[in-house]
Amino acid sequence: DAGVTQSPTHLIKTRGQQVTLRCSPKSGHDTVSWYQQALGQGPQFIFQYYEEEERQRGNFPDRFSGHQFPNYSSELNVNALLLGDSALYLCASSGTGASRASPNHFGNGTRLTVT
Amino acid sequence: AQTVTQSQPEMSVQEAETVTLSCTYDTSESDYYLFWYKQPPSRQMILVIRQEAYKQQNATENRFSVNFQKAAKSFSLKISDSQLGDAAMYFCAYSRGGSNYKLTFGKGTLLTVNP
Numbered sequence: 001d002a003g004v005t006q007s008p009t010h011l012i013k014t015r016g017q018q019v020t021l022r023c024s025p026k027s028g029h030d031t032v033s034w035y036q037q038a039l040g041q042g043p044q045f046i047f048q049y050y051e052e053e054e055r056q057r058g059n060f061p062d063r064f065s066g067h068q069f070p071n072y073s074s075e076l077n078v079n080a081l082l083l084g085d086s087a088l089y090l091c092a093s094s095g096t097g098a099s100r101a102s103p104n105h106f107g108n109g110t111r112l113t114v115t
Numbered sequence: 116a117q118t119v120t121q122s123q124p125e126m127s128v129q130e131a132e133t134v135t136l137s138c139t140y141d142t143s144e145s146d147y148y149l150f151w152y153k154q155p156p157s158r159q160m161i162l163v164i165r166q167e168a169y170k171q172q173n174a175t176e177n178r179f180s181v182n183f184q185k186a187a188k189s190f191s192l193k194i195s196d197s198q199l200g201d202a203a204m205y206f207c208a209y210s211r212g213g214s215n216y217k218l219t220f221g222k223g224t225l226l227t228v229n230p
Contacts, residue, residue: 033217042119042206042220043160056217088158092218104218106152106160 004029004107006091012113013081019112021076025093026105031055032074033104034066037088049074078112086114117142119209121221128197129229135182136192136224138207146212149183149190154223155203163205166190168212194226202228 005024013019025032031050035043045058049068068074072093078085088111092104118141128134140149151163166174166183173181178198182191194201207221 035218040222042208042222043218045217045219048217058217090158090160092160103162103165104160105162109158111158 004091004093004105006089006107006110008110009108010111010113012115014115015081015083017081018077018079019081021078021089021091021110021112022073023076023091023093023107024073025091026095029093029095029105030072031094032068032072033092033094034074034076035090035092036060037090037109039087043090046076081114083114086112088112117144117209117211117219119207119219119221121207121224123224124222125225125227127227127229128194130199131196133193133195134197134226136194136205136207136226138190138192138221140188140190140207140209142188142209142211144211148210148212149181150208150210150218151179151181151190151192152206152208152220153201153203154206160206164192197228199228199230202226 004026007022033048034046037043046060048056052068063079065077088109090109091107094104120139147168149166152160153163164174164176164179178195180193204223206223208218210216210218
């Protein structure tokens with residue numbers, strides 16, 4: 001039973017560029033959430049996708065956008081990269097959108113470095 | 116807005132001994148969940164234990180137990196018989212009740228286990 005998988009593992013980009021991160025949820029899960037974890041900090045919620053729509057959004061600018069595909073996998077896109085976007089990006093999946101606090105399963109994250 | 120505070124940036128414990136990690140939170144909600152996550156160097160967030168606010172009984176998972184003080188909005192994690200593999204960052208997290216609400220994390224506590 002595959003868990004949450006994220007790609008790539010590491011990424012180096014230049015300021016102003018655009019980046020796409022990918023996430024495949026755990027088998028049987030239909031809800032995907034994205035978090036940004038700066039060095040030495042706890043993860044911060046970016047947004048959540050369910051039924052291919054953004055259902056919740058944290059306090060992040062419009063440069064951060066996402067998508068969910070019919071197979072429940074998801075992408076996180078960041079445009080016009082800033083040095084401050086350097087962080088570990090974590091994907092979490094959970095099952096059955098209407099369930100109560102279905103435990104989130106996390107991937108190993110994508111380490112993004114912006115130079 | 117909900118906030119989660121972990122006042123201990125670092126803690127250390129001798130192998131086989133007991134350690135308690137502290138967490139306080141602030142919310143006006145009556146229906147919510149509290150979590151402790153472990154993040155080893157592999158970066159993956161691993162759920163350690165979960166507490167539902169409406170349950171008075173403290174959650175227990177093997178060597179891990181919580182002390183949930185609802186009135187004081189306190190949620191501490193006790194690790195008994197500490198093992199070298201327990202060394203990691205520990206994050207306290209909060210989620211509103213209902214359908215897959217976002218997680219709000221504290222800044223984390225780095226736990227070192229000394230042999």
